[in-house]
Amino acid sequence: MTQKKSSLEKASERLKEIDRDIFLFESITALLDWDHQTALPKQGVNARADQISQLSALVHQKVTEPEVGRLLEDLGASEELPGGSEELSSRERGLVRLYFREYTKQKKLPERWVREFSNSSAKGHAVWAEARQKDDFSLFAPSLKRIIALNCEKSTILGFEKHPYDPLLDEYEPGMTVQTVDRVFSRMKGDILRLLDRLKGPDGSYTGTSKLDDSFLYLKYPKGKQKQFGDLILRDMGFDFERGLAAESAHPFATKLGPNDVRIANRYGEVSAASSIFSTIHEGGHALYEMGSSQEDLGGSSLGTGTSLAMHESQSRMWENMIGRSRSFWEYYYPKFQEFFPDQTRDVSLDDMVLAVNKVQPSLIRVNADEVSYGLHIILRYELEKALIQGDLKTDDLPAVWNEKMKALLGIVPPSDADGVLQDVHWSEGMIGYFPTYALGNLMAAQLYAAMERDLGSVDAYALRGDLESIRSWLYAGIHKYGAVYTSSELLKRVTGEELNPSYFTDYLNTKYSTLF
Numbered sequence: 001m002t003q004k005k006s007s008l009e010k011a012s013e014r015l016k017e018i019d020r021d022i023f024l025f026e027s028i029t030a031l032l033d034w035d036h037q038t039a040l041p042k043q044g045v046n047a048r049a050d051q052i053s054q055l056s057a058l059v060h061q062k063v064t065e066p067e068v069g070r071l072l073e074d075l076g077a078s079e080e081l082p083g084g085s086e087e088l089s090s091r092e093r094g095l096v097r098l099y100f101r102e103y104t105k106q107k108k109l110p111e112r113w114v115r116e117f118s119n120s121s122a123k124g125h126a127v128w129a130e131a132r133q134k135d136d137f138s139l140f141a142p143s144l145k146r147i148i149a150l151n152c153e154k155s156t157i158l159g160f161e162k163h164p165y166d167p168l169l170d171e172y173e174p175g176m177t178v179q180t181v182d183r184v185f186s187r188m189k190g191d192i193l194r195l196l197d198r199l200k201g202p203d204g205s206y207t208g209t210s211k212l213d214d215s216f217l218y219l220k221y222p223k224g225k226q227k228q229f230g231d232l233i234l235r236d237m238g239f240d241f242e243r244g245l246a247a248e249s250a251h252p253f254a255t256k257l258g259p260n261d262v263r264i265a266n267r268y269g270e271v272s273a274a275s276s277i278f279s280t281i282h283e284g285g286h287a288l289y290e291m292g293s294s295q296e297d298l299g300g301s302s303l304g305t306g307t308s309l310a311m312h313e314s315q316s317r318m319w320e321n322m323i324g325r326s327r328s329f330w331e332y333y334y335p336k337f338q339e340f341f342p343d344q345t346r347d348v349s350l351d352d353m354v355l356a357v358n359k360v361q362p363s364l365i366r367v368n369a370d371e372v373s374y375g376l377h378i379i380l381r382y383e384l385e386k387a388l389i390q391g392d393l394k395t396d397d398l399p400a401v402w403n404e405k406m407k408a409l410l411g412i413v414p415p416s417d418a419d420g421v422l423q424d425v426h427w428s429e430g431m432i433g434y435f436p437t438y439a440l441g442n443l444m445a446a447q448l449y450a451a452m453e454r455d456l457g458s459v460d461a462y463a464l465r466g467d468l469e470s471i472r473s474w475l476y477a478g479i480h481k482y483g484a485v486y487t488s489s490e491l492l493k494r495v496t497g498e499e500l501n502p503s504y505f506t507d508y509l510n511t512k513y514s515t516l517f
């Protein structure tokens with residue numbers, strides 16, 4: 001027994017060492033990517049793609065080393081027991097689970113595929129950007145075909161029982177299947193369409209939009225002041241500026257370059273002032289999760305990060321929509337907003353502000369969508385991706401089918417592909433199976449928020465006095481500090497006592513919008 005325990009201990013220590021090395025390579029990749037997205041000159045793209053694919057190949061090699069296989073065996077990992085021996089601690093089992101999953105998967109994927117995929121994704125971005133700028137889908141089509149073919153190949157190599165999309169979905173949301181997403185999304189689709197219908201007036205415009213004047217949001221707001229106001233909210237949320245920074249880029253995102261280096265990028269000076277505020281709060285939500293998960297003994301390990309994309313998105317969306325767009329939040333922050341921007345808000349009341357940032361109006365662009373119609377944008381992409389992977393839809397037909405679906409779901413047709421099928425960056429970077437996590441994140445956010453209210457009482461009461469710190473502490477204690485030790489479904493169950501249940505999201509939307517309008 002003691003001998004067995006010590007061999008378990010030894011194997012576990014060795015796996016931790018290997019993980020530390022891999023974590024370093026992953027951090028270096030993150031730094032190259034940060035630079036790619038914030039500063040890289042145009043001509044530097046190809047060399048950067050080679051650098052990143054070289055590192056990916058190295059990580060692939062390290063993860064699939066025969067030693068890792070032997071260690072996982074010593075630790076008792078198997079399909080039935082992916083976390084290995086039950087004598088291990090929960091943290092150790094988390095690491096075993098992570099490596100068992102990666103090892104099994106990557107062992108199947110040949111290095112040729114890994115290099116090709118990484119290279120196509122890195123180069124795809126520039127091709128897509130040009131196609132979007134020139135509003136010409138045909139420029140992007142060859143690159144997209146390659147990416148879809150590589151994803152189909154991946155699905156075949158990894159194998160699936162029910163649906164070829166399952167292995168792709170599992171990449172971004174471990175354990176998630178088409179079966180579950182179909183069930184949850186069909187419920188969500190019905191609920192959203194019913195709510196939109198209720199919010200639609202007899203003249204066809206949406207409740208509030210005809211008499212709602214949000215033009216003040218579209219005045220000129222100086223970039224520097226926007227950033228200052230955003231930083232003020234970030235500080236109140238508990239973003240630690242000694243362990244992170246906020247910069248400017250063309251696309252908002254959050255990333256971690258090391259245990260004490262969490263960065264967010266935002267765009268300031270967009271057409272609407274609301275866009276920079278809410279993308280700051282959104283990315284701030286991601287950053288808090290990353291900061292929280294790399295504290296204590298998880299920093300410097302692959303476990304020191306969010307456990308899944310949907311769980312990550314639950315954090316950003318909860319901050320952005322459920323807290324950041326609440327009336328109580330603005331009761332506290334609107335006077336400050338007015339101090340920053342007295343000219344732009346001269347004749348604007350608190351009520352005007354609250355209604356303006358919660359305006360419901362189905363629109364073309366996913367990232368600018370209101371929180372009611374947002375889910376429909378995701379359902380559209382999910383349905384298209386499934387069809388592409390199943391071979392039911394040809395890449396060349398994508399723009400036309402995109403527009404048909406927009407008409408069917410949101411009632412509008414994009415005037416151009418730039419505002420339609422070319423609007424998102426994801427496919428160009430090889431990511432197919434990613435979009436569903438955004439909507440799953442919304443569903444999880446509402447479920448977690450309900451659990452937070454059971455523990456803390458009215459969350460609005462905290463927002464009302466600007467006490468965002470108490471909200472962050474609850475999220476830290478229940479979710480952040482566990483990093484990736486538990487899977488997202490385990491964590492959701494630990495915190496809320498339930499499996500993923502879409503009714504919380506519907507209840508939240510229905511209550512909020514019947515009170516607002």
Ligand code: ZN
Nearest residue numbers: 282286313316
């Ligand atoms: Zn996000």
